[in-house]
Amino acid sequence: MTLALDRTRTRRLALPSVLLSRIGVNAALALAAVYTLMPLLWLVMSATKDIDDLFGTNGFAPGRRFELAANLKRLFAASDGIYLRWLVNTVVYAVVGAAVAAFLCVLAGYAFDKLAVPYKEKLFGFVLLGVLVPATATALPLYLVAAEIGLVNTFWGAFLPGLVFPFGVYLGRVFSAASVPGEVLEAVRVDGAGEWRAFWSVAFPMLRPGFVTIFLFQLTHIWNSFFLPLVMLSDQRLFPVNLGLYTWNSTAFSQGHPEDYLLAITGSLIAVVPLVITFVVLQRHWKAGMTAGALK
Template structure:
């Protein structure tokens, strides 16, 4: 009986995950009449995916491609820098003793517990004081702060970087930075990739901060642009924008899928492989 319940829960979770994606794929193959006149989980009668993609990339002088580029820069650059900072900070919290270390780390954990949406308005108010609203930097800088990444990095460091290896490196005359980059960082690489994936996904899906920070459509990330198209379709009588929002949503998940597939060999690899002979 317990196995039946467990399998039922798993099937419900799979359906909850896959059915919206299936609907999105099917809806992207439809023209406007098919979208509202056919079964949601059936392909369009005219199979209009090609024309939908062409319309998407040409709409408003190719603004969608600009949104995708913005999002890749926001998420890619922010995730890489945030991951480097997080790994260095987590490594320092794990391997070094300094005054007030646990209290400072406690503040990091407080940051983990605060949802990002709760920080959007204070971030906007701070940015407005220094003139960073409606700018690339105003959205990019907050993505460099990732308290959960620091926490993960400390856990990875404690489990994958033996102190004996660091002592051997220091005995050989390597400085602390050389020890970190040449000895510790290769062992932390799976953790680094995991942190990149977490932060990349978080920034890619970030909505409320760009909503309050930006007013120039040329600076929008893709999800904010899709929201504008969907709102236009609902409130301003432009039903053709539904297809733009739907097809754009489908295209916007492709980079995430590619990223996870291409990096899975790192974050699935052994954490301490090759650390010690």
């Protein structure tokens, strides 16, 4: 009888703590959602305003005349359509660069995991050291190297650094260990397939969720990259969209062109759209890739 009463008291005491923990978690998630969505809401509302409304109305209210269409027209017509050039440059830098980087990372991770490479653990240690170095710390050395070989202010000077992704190599090894059974590779090799055929025909389809995961990581990194293009490029025709919007934002204040500030706001809204579409389209592969990594 006493034992039953103790259990009842324990359950009554545990119930409020469970409710409080759920309330706390939900409150934290709600705050995180508000913190994430408020800048985007401000961006959407600001893109619907003209100059007078932008500085004279509430930041989270739409424009009184809803100037979104007019702002988009001005954005794409500014400087002979330079924004479209910046957007195309960013797509090439980010999408093509992230795809190539993701493939190289998956290939390297597979090699570190499945192949008998001499000193591979020591080499992998150097890769992990690369993870610890922030990208901003390598921008100036990359600029000096590019200056020596004549790649400053060229497409390749901004494109090639995006192909190096040490954290992606680490993820590639994790996904290879979790998704590619060694017995399957042995069976393929017994059947006479070479290492490249075994990777391309057998291992790579199993690693596709990992490839998409690494691709999305690197796509976001290159798309948001700013400091490296800033020191590497001076020709506006080669600018990514981030650097182009920065120049508009700078001229809005330094040269007294407030219309450039509105162009920068509208351009920032358009620049977010491709990333959102990419994550929505690849969401299924993204979830599968994250689950595979978690299992490892």
